Amino acid sequence: MTSTLPGPRGIGLARALRRFSRDRLGFQLWLRETYGDRVAARLGPIRFVFLYDPDDYEALYTGPGRLSKRHRVVRMHAEALGEGLLTGEGEHWKRHRRLVSPSFTPTAVQQYTAAFFAEAERGLAQAGSSAELHTLVLDIAMRIAVASLFGLDLGDRFAIVENALKTGQDHFVAYQTSPKALLPKWVPTAARRRYRGAIDDLDRVVYELIAERRARPGGDDLLARLLAVRDEDGQAFSDRDVRDEVITLFVAGHETSASTLAFVLASLAVRPDLQDRLYDELSGVPLTATALREAPLLKAVLEESLRMYGPAWMSGREPVEDLDLRGMHIPAGTQILLPLWAYHRDARRFDDPHTFRPERWMDGSLAGLHRYAFVPFGGGRRVCVGNHFAMLELAAVTAAFVRHARMEPMWDGAIRGQPHVTLRPAHPLPVRFVPR
Numbered sequence: 001m002t003s004t005l006p007g008p009r010g011i012g013l014a015r016a017l018r019r020f021s022r023d024r025l026g027f028q029l030w031l032r033e034t035y036g037d038r039v040a041a042r043l044g045p046i047r048f049v050f051l052y053d054p055d056d057y058e059a060l061y062t063g064p065g066r067l068s069k070r071h072r073v074v075r076m077h078a079e080a081l082g083e084g085l086l087t088g089e090g091e092h093w094k095r096h097r098r099l100v101s102p103s104f105t106p107t108a109v110q111q112y113t114a115a116f117f118a119e120a121e122r123g124l125a126q127a128g129s130s131a132e133l134h135t136l137v138l139d140i141a142m143r144i145a146v147a148s149l150f151g152l153d154l155g156d157r158f159a160i161v162e163n164a165l166k167t168g169q170d171h172f173v174a175y176q177t178s179p180k181a182l183l184p185k186w187v188p189t190a191a192r193r194r195y196r197g198a199i200d201d202l203d204r205v206v207y208e209l210i211a212e213r214r215a216r217p218g219g220d221d222l223l224a225r226l227l228a229v230r231d232e233d234g235q236a237f238s239d240r241d242v243r244d245e246v247i248t249l250f251v252a253g254h255e256t257s258a259s260t261l262a263f264v265l266a267s268l269a270v271r272p273d274l275q276d277r278l279y280d281e282l283s284g285v286p287l288t289a290t291a292l293r294e295a296p297l298l299k300a301v302l303e304e305s306l307r308m309y310g311p312a313w314m315s316g317r318e319p320v321e322d323l324d325l326r327g328m329h330i331p332a333g334t335q336i337l338l339p340l341w342a343y344h345r346d347a348r349r350f351d352d353p354h355t356f357r358p359e360r361w362m363d364g365s366l367a368g369l370h371r372y373a374f375v376p377f378g379g380g381r382r383v384c385v386g387n388h389f390a391m392l393e394l395a396a397v398t399a400a401f402v403r404h405a406r407m408e409p410m411w412d413g414a415i416r417g418q419p420h421v422t423l424r425p426a427h428p429l430p431v432r433f434v435p436r
């Protein structure tokens with residue numbers, strides 16, 4: 001029973017909440033160190049279970065728990081995302097996943113390699129001799145999302161999309177941490193009006209693009225693919241289905257990649273030795289999708305970055321019916337939380353876990369690592385549908401930066417993350433680009 005598991009109760013719960021609001025990442029480590037690998041807590045009617053044991057992750061992702069819904073924090077995005085892959089459930093989700101997945105196989109995503117390089121090179125050319133890394137890669141990732149989804153330059157509509165996404169995210173973070181979030185949804189606060197306005201702006205642009213493309217079919221971008229998919233019985237996606245997936249792919253895809261890229265590049269900027277070794281690995285070879293995927297040091301740098309600074313710092317599930325997870329009874333509706341930030345920094349599996357050391361992925365020290373001990377893209381049937389797209393994008397943009405110039409940090413060199421919708425850099429990361 002989850003109620004017999006250790007966890008903060010009474011005055012301990014009040015202290016835990018204070019700790020959580022002060023430092024949400026440190027809280028994840030503290031919870032495990034204080035209570036162990038399975039921790040239960042209760043806030044009013046809502047039960048929580050935090051898991052830290054890879055066998056539990058495997059059982060949740062692949063056992064009966066695989067039928068669970070996403071936890072409620074993700075589902076709060078439903079107003080903006082509709083019933084796209086992130087927030088959809090049941091048969092609706094199954095159908096969407098079946099129709100969207102073929103566009104994200106390792107082979108299908110290769111077609112975007114040229115766009116990944118082109119947008120990175122354009123961003124670097126515009127930046128000149130210095131830039132703040134997070135701002136620069138947010139712009140690059142946004143343009144990559146537009147190019148791969150719509151295959152065109154959005155012109156004036158780019159600023160509308162960019163602004164709507166930013167307003168949406170800011171609202172969401174404010175909402176998570178404000179007491180106003182407890183007000184019923186129909187109470188019209190100023191923040192909610194802004195949020196609704198942002199969703200309406202985004203809808204206008206996306207429905208316009210769908211109508212334009214239906215009038216003039218063609219292209220091999222994601223929008224064209226979403227419009228062309230058919231069920232076994234010949235049924236296509238409705239405009240609403242396409243709108244939900246386009247916005248979901250945008251939201252799920254661009255900020256996650258941008259945050260990760262900022263951490264990858266910052267980690268390289270403070271390690272000139274690594275930059276030189278990567279430069280040697282990546283120069284003088286044609287950078288095809290296969291070459292990018294097989295470059296060992298590049299792969300290790302990306303994996304180490306996802307281990308330490310994975311954008312999904314917390315993940316989770318909500319079982320739709322009572323669940324037996326390796327002998328633990330979890331009632332339906334419990335929020336099963338997977339504190340990925342701390343999970344990937346567990347010294348029992350990753351030696352010296354708070355140190356960025358890509359070599360650990362190459363020197364055999366992780367041989368025998370549990371299959372579910374490293375899950376930056378989640379797992380089971382709801383694993384990130386964009387994972388091959390993301391890994392290729394990260395590899396291509398990182399390669400473009402490394403080949404462009406040597407990066408020198410213009411900050412004190414410390415790298416700290418801040419939990420936002422994704423994990424973001426907590427401070428600016430200015431760098432100087434020194435031509436090789």
Ligand code: HEM
Pocket residue numbers: 085086097248249252253254256257260310311312315316376377378379380381382383384385386387389390
């Ligand atoms: C570094 C980049 C990324 C990371 C670390 C990441 C991570 C994740 C994680 C942890 C999940 C939840 C998995 C689970 O619940 O088990 C997820 C879901 C998802 N991701 Fe990603 N993601 C990234 C990039 C992308 C990109 C580029 C796209 C699309 C172009 C994308 C689209 C999605 C979608 C649609 C889902 C929901 C899948 C479903 O439930 O069927 N992600 N991602």
